[in-house]
Amino acid sequence: MTAETLRRLGRAVIDTEAAAVAALAGRIDERFVQACRHMLDCRGRVVVLGMGKSGHIGGKIAATLASTGTPAFFVHPGEASHGDLGMITGQDVVLALSNSGETPEILTILPLIKRLGVPLIALTGKPESTLGRAAEVTLDVSVAREACPLGLAPTASTTAALAMGDALAIALLEVRGFTEEDFALSHPGGSLGRRLLLRxxxxxxxxxxxxxxxxxxxxxxxxxxxxxxxxxxxxxxxxxxxxxxxxxxxxxxxxxxxxxxxxxxxxxxxxxxxxxxxxxxxxxxxxxxxxxxxxxxxxxxxxxxxxxxxxxxxxxxxxxxxx
CATH class of the missing domain: 3.10.580.10 (CBS-domain)
Structure with missing residues (x-):
């Protein structure tokens, strides 16, 4: 395994994931606008769901939303069916991540989410999946292929989901008129808080x-x-x-x-x-x-x-x- 081979493989991953993100630009459409409106109208919290790698991405999206003016938190779908579903109220919005749209732990709690009557936004690579059809708004984050040569490890798909989550968070930030000082208020312990809040x-x-x-x-x-x-x-x-x-x-x-x-x-x-x-x-x-x-x-x-x-x-x- 030569140094050039390793560099070639690394560049191939970057190229694949860059193409996956670039493809999302054409999907910032009316459905994206609807998702933003649901979040803007939310009187509670944006509750983010996801299993496995999608769960890790979901956690990051929830953290980004929360730190940019959109109250949000992550709920593990597996725990939700064992009591944590009580964390979701009728004033919330649910943002569910599943590349396949058929994640069992999410499908198990779909009827209960629907019963609550809260808006459901799906980030999925399969818009015609069970999750995609059940959601009020479905955002297509499908990719042509994964960066993994076996097509198994979530790579390009998780990058695409993360980028779409960032697009939602920053669009909401701009509309809310969120400022640097607002950001610092949620980061008082970091260097940003010191820089922006200290007098x-x-x-x-x-x-x-x-x-x-x-x-x-x-x-x-x-x-x-x-x-x-x-x-x-x-x-x-x-x-x-x-x-x-x-x-x-x-x-x-x-x-x-x-x-x-x-x-x-x-x-x-x-x-x-x-x-x-x-x-x-x-x-x-x-x-x-x-x-x-x-x-x-x-x-x-x-x-x-x-x-x-x-x-x-x-x-x-x-x-x-x-x-």
Whole structure:
């Protein structure tokens, strides 16, 4: 078995599955629209059923629906006939996956689903199967052939079913006006949640932790303040505690290059006037975008009157996992 043979076999699988997914584009028709409408009108949950490999795909589809604004969960059909059918209510929609459309565990509970009067949507490779005929909406996810050379292991068929499930979920997401922040609310523990939900109020240095000096402060004292607070900069305030400038490591290097006397030169002479400031409540992700846009490593946070209330450095964003 040569390396080229292995590569050829791998490429053949990708080509087969890509063709199976491409064929679905022509099946995004009125039946797809009907399936979406049933889900949009659902006052309960979308209950996803599937056995074996279809069950694994069903679980992923349910998770994708749930995380994109369509409440959903997966029920194992075998368990459903032993009590779990009670998880389905008259306000739900059932989405059943079966490539053959003749999966015994699903057919066993079909009469009970019909008795509940809930909409049944089928994802099947055999639209004329028992499941396909029983469903209010049948979505054809048939494939020309499996990627498995024996034609036995579900490969292209499961990929096609997964792609159709994603198409349903994302179509519903768009129609519902689902936003990044909505997505983050269901993923608060991940990096996405940190990036989209965290606000600068949770990260900024406040009180004595804010580096600050007055306009007439000597550069030597400003350097001491920067070193003590560890943000690589210090805010420069006027007599009313309003931000009038910022003095950074870069400004200090320029002072050294010019051989200025650090004890006799005041910070006002080298500070950057009218620095970029923001007000509390800003998302940390927005603060990051602002810092990247203006190529700065720190932000000063002020109130509506320009009084200094906080300071935020790039390292604060790094530690919080926002970057």
């Amino acid at each position: 600068i109020d949770d990260l900024m240095h406040t009180g004595e932790g804010i580096p600050r000096v007055r306009l007439d402060t000597p550069l030597s004292e400003a350097l001491h303040e920067m070193t003590r607070k560890g943000l690589g900069m210090t805010a420069v305030l006027d007599a009313d505690e309003r931000v009038t400038g910022i003095f950074t490591d870069g400004d200090l290097r320029r002072a050294v290059d010019r051989n200025l006397d650090l004890h006799d030169t005041r910070v006002e002479a080298l500070m950057t006037p009218d620095p970029k400031t923001v007000q509390p409540g800003l998302l940390a992700a927005e603060a990051l975008a602002l810092m990247e846009k203006h190529k700065i490593n720190a932000l000063l946070i002020t109130d509506a009157e320009g009084h200094l209330v906080g300071a935020l450095g790039m390292h604060d964003l790094l530690r919080a996992g926002v970057v």
